[in-house]
Amino acid sequence: QKEVEQDPGPLSVPEGAIVSLNCTYSNSAFQYFMWYRQYSRKGPELLMYTYSSGNKEDGRFTAQVDKSSKYISLFIRDSQPSDSATYLCAMGDQGGKLIFGQGTELSVKP
Amino acid sequence: GAVVSQHPSRVICKSGTSVKIECRSLDFQATTMFWYRQFPKQSLMLMATSNEGSKATYEQGVEKDKFLINHASLTLSTLTVTSAHPEDSSFYICSARDGGNQETQYFGPGTRLLVL
Secondary structure (H helix, E strand, O other): OOOEEEOOOOEEEEOOOOEEEEEEEOOOOOOEEEEEEEOOOOOOEEEEEEOOOEEEEEOOEEEEEEOOOOEEEEEEOOOOHHHOEEEEEEEEOOOOOEEEOOOEEEEEEO | OOOEEEEOOEEEEOOOOOEEEEEEEOOOOOOEEEEEEEOOOOOEEEEEEEEOOOOOEEOOOOOOOOEEEEEEEOOEEEEEEOOOOHHHOEEEEEEEEOOOOOOOEEEOOOEEEEEO
């Protein structure tokens, strides 16, 4: 079993839809959780970063963490074609290394 | 946010040659940098952790004699792929950790290596 599981998609939605991206994990030592966006042939870009269970909002993006269920989500409201990218969840423990999910390929159609 | 650069962005080389990739943190000091490899449609796989002034720590299965890492200053780490072979063709990405925030990693734009 992988430490971090993420559905690779692809996920295709119409413009304006709400997108839900999810990851599950097995290592209870993970303390902080991140979402990165990666456009084709580019390095990942940090979108959201959170420590604790609950919700964190930043513009159209909401990150949700449920440590009891070992489940994290990223919601994108009013999705735009420019949101089309691969979204990677990542998790870290006190040691500082990040473990990444496989990434979900998202396509937002105009 | 913090900016990390990589050079070159793309390199094509013949089998058997060595290739050096540079990773620089442009507006912050990075005591720790990480090197990842990413194959198409796959996630980032950590290769090694590079600490300024000390030897790199390699992940299991990564050959330290093949992937030489040097972190000579707080803003520069280099990865040298020695005697590259076609199976080394991949997307190599570095990240740097801001000393003021021990958890957040900022990624470079990546280097695409093609070994013929």
